Amino acid sequence: MDCRMDGCAIGSNGSGSKSCGPLSDYRIPDYILKPDSEPVILDNAPSCPVVVFINSRSGGQLGSGLIKSYREVLNEAQVFDLSEESPDKVLHRLYANFQRLKSNGDTLAIQIEKSLRLIGKKNPATDQEAVKSFLGLVKGAREMRIDSWHIIMRMRVPQEGPCDPIAPLELPHSLHAFHRVTGSDELNVEGYHTFRGGFWNYFSMGMDAQVSYGFHSERKKNPEKFKNQLTNQGTYAKLGLKQGWFAPSLTHSSSRNISQLAKVKIMKIGGKWEELKIPSSIRSIICLNLPSFSGGFNPWGTPGTRKKQDRDLTAPYVDDGLIEVVGFRDAWHGLVLLAPNGHGTRLAQAHRIRFEFHKGAADHTFMRVDGEPWKQPLPSNDETVVVEISHLRQVTMLANGHCKSKSVEEPATPSSHGHENDDSDSLEDEDEWKEGRKKFGAADTFKLPDEVDIAHLS
Numbered sequence: 482m483d484c485r486m487d488g489c490a491i492g493s494n495g496s497g498s499k500s501c502g503p504l505s506d507y508r509i510p511d512y513i514l515k516p517d518s519e520p521v522i523l524d525n526a527p528s529c530p531v532v533v534f535i536n537s538r539s540g541g542q543l544g545s546g547l548i549k550s551y552r553e554v555l556n557e558a559q560v561f562d563l564s565e566e567s568p569d570k571v572l573h574r575l576y577a578n579f580q581r582l583k584s585n586g587d588t589l590a591i592q593i594e595k596s597l598r599l600i601g602k603k604n605p606a607t608d609q610e611a612v613k614s615f616l617g618l619v620k621g622a623r624e625m626r627i628d629s630w631h632i633i634m635r636m637r638v639p640q641e642g643p644c645d646p647i648a649p650l651e652l653p654h655s656l657h658a659f660h661r662v663t664g665s666d667e668l669n670v671e672g673y674h675t676f677r678g679g680f681w682n683y684f685s686m687g688m689d690a691q692v693s694y695g696f697h698s699e700r701k702k703n704p705e706k707f708k709n710q711l712t713n714q715g716t717y718a719k720l721g722l723k724q725g726w727f728a729p730s731l732t733h734s735s736s737r738n739i740s741q742l743a744k745v746k747i748m749k750i751g752g753k754w755e756e757l758k759i760p761s762s763i764r765s766i767i768c769l770n771l772p773s774f775s776g777g778f779n780p781w782g783t784p785g786t787r788k789k790q791d792r793d794l795t796a797p798y799v800d801d802g803l804i805e806v807v808g809f810r811d812a813w814h815g816l817v818l819l820a821p822n823g824h825g826t827r828l829a830q831a832h833r834i835r836f837e838f839h840k841g842a843a844d845h846t847f848m849r850v851d852g853e854p855w856k857q858p859l860p861s862n863d864e865t866v867v868v869e870i871s872h873l874r875q876v877t878m879l880a881n882g883h884c885k886s887k888s889v890e891e892p893a894t895p896s897s898h899g900h901e902n903d904d905s906d907s908l909e910d911e912d913e914w915k916e917g918r919k920k921f922g923a924a925d926t927f928k929l930p931d932e933v934d935i936a937h938l939s
Contacts, residue, residue: 501617507531507555513593514558516578526592529620531555532575533600536563538700546607554612598879622879625888627799628770631873632659632684632850633668634676639860644674646848646855659850673865681878682851683774684870686836687739688765688809690847694854739763739808742846743838743868747831750802757829763808767825768834768870770804772797772885779885781805782824794827798889802872803830838866 501507506528512518533551537544544562551560561571582590598619636644646659659678662668668675739745740759745766747757759766772779784794797805807825841861848857848868859866880886 501613501620504554504613504616506620507616509556509559509593510589511556511558513578513582513590514556514575516574516581520582520587523589526589526596528596529598529616530593530596531559531598531600531616531619532571533560534563534568534571535560535601538564543607547612550607550609550612554609554616618881619879622881625799625878625880625884625886626875627681627878627886628802628804629873629876630680630684630768630770630804630870632678632680632868632870634659634857634866634868635670635673636860636866637673637863639674640862644858644860646676646857648855659848659853659855678850679873680770680850681876682771683767683769683849685765685767685849686846686868687737687742687763688811689767689775690765690849690854693849693852694847694856697854737764737843739766741839742842743836746835746837747806747829748833748835750832752832754835757806757831757834759808759828760810760826762810763826763828764811765809766828767807767809768804769797769807771799772887777885780807780809780825781827782822784827792827794830796887799886800875801889802832804832804834804870804872805830806834833869833871835870836868838868840864 507530508527509530509532510518510521510523512520533555535544535548535551537548548560548562561568576594579590579594583594600615600619645661659676662675662677666675666677668677738761740761740763745757745759746754748754767774767780769781772781774780779797781797783796784792795801795803806828808828809825838859840863843859844861845856845858848855
């Protein structure tokens with residue numbers, strides 16, 4: 482079974498250093514990666530063989546430098562650019578070759594397959610020493626089981642116009658991209674369009690997905706403007722301002738609010754469907770599996786003692802079969818994550834969640850899965866548009882000493898999840914939330930000056 486060192490939250494934050502040992506511990510021979518290559522004989526199998534997937538456009542366009550360093554340190558055939566090749570095709574080809582070699586009695590192939598590890602995490606730096614340091618972390622990481630989630634969307638075939646997801650010009654290939662099922666798929670229903678995907682980190686819909694969509698679109702049009710992460714973060718803030726998310730009550734109709742867009746239902750483990758009341762001001766909803774979102778923040782936080790008792794809320798474990806559902810009102814609300822113990826509006830923890838879109842509420846919305854956003858057209862004459870997320874299975878990830886993700890099986894300690902949030906849970910109270918906005922410079926009467934055209938801010 483392979484393990485993954487993924488960029489969601491399982492890996493380290495880049496702090497610390499660990500000797501990687503001999504690079505032969507990580508290199509995979511050509512004949513394993515290329516079926517037409519001649520087999521070789523090695524004295525010992527690599528103890529930590531890795532296959533590396535990197536998005537060359539990520540990290541302020543530094544991904545290409547990271548690919549170069551990995552290919553210099555390893556066999557370049559074991560390093561793949563997500564902008565050029567789909568991981569599922571790479572892995573299908575690799576494992577098909579494993580099967581062929583194992584059937585021929587190749588013991589080296591058997592050992593490499595058993596200990597293979599997949600990397601998808603970006604490094605804090607792109608030089609060879611940084612790559613070697615990270616390989617050392619991968620080698621010393623422990624295995625951790627985490628929940629994996631399945632997402633399905635179904636709607637009647639529209640009378641006119643397509644309803645396929647619209648990517649922001651182009652996205653890197655993903656292991657679990659959202660796509661329409663084929664006619665032979667067991668999920669296909671005649672007369673309906675059915676789309677499916679999966680995620681390990683999060684699914685989100687609304688405000689944050691729209692800003693992310695705008696960011697990816699801008700980066701594709703003008704890649705030269707996205708050379709470093711600090712600039713990228715500033716661009717994110719500007720897009721939020723341009724799109725009106727710092728003052729949505731002035732710039733967006735109420736149809737952008739989640740409660741106006743869809744009815745939300747949840748199911749607990751072993752329970753039945755029940756409606757989840759969404760506050761009317763919520764414009765972004767996040768279904769979170771790992772305690773890491775938008776640069777490593779934890780939107781769920783750790784509920785205080787009273788919240789645990791009154792609402793049956795727990796800390797965000799990654800293997801408990803539950804997903805944390807969090808809401809945000811506007812961009813000011815998102816800034817609360819910068820504060821100590823800051824968190825969004827905790828809505829629920831669920832084993833399954835279902836969004837039933839209201840007929841004609843909007844002609845589109847924005848969705849995002851593990852950092853990949855898209856614009857989702859919605860048919861205006863259909864009452865059956867449904868998005869459902871359900872627990873699929875568990876997968877094995879790699880974790881090191883700095884891992885924020887926690888297992889439900891781990892012994893509880895006072896510092897297991899950091900400090901508990903105070904029981905006031907102020908972000909869930911509208912009056913206290915207004916006070917929170919003032920701390921970030923947004924008074925009750927906040928609005929943009931009449932002479933400012935947000936469409937032309939840069």
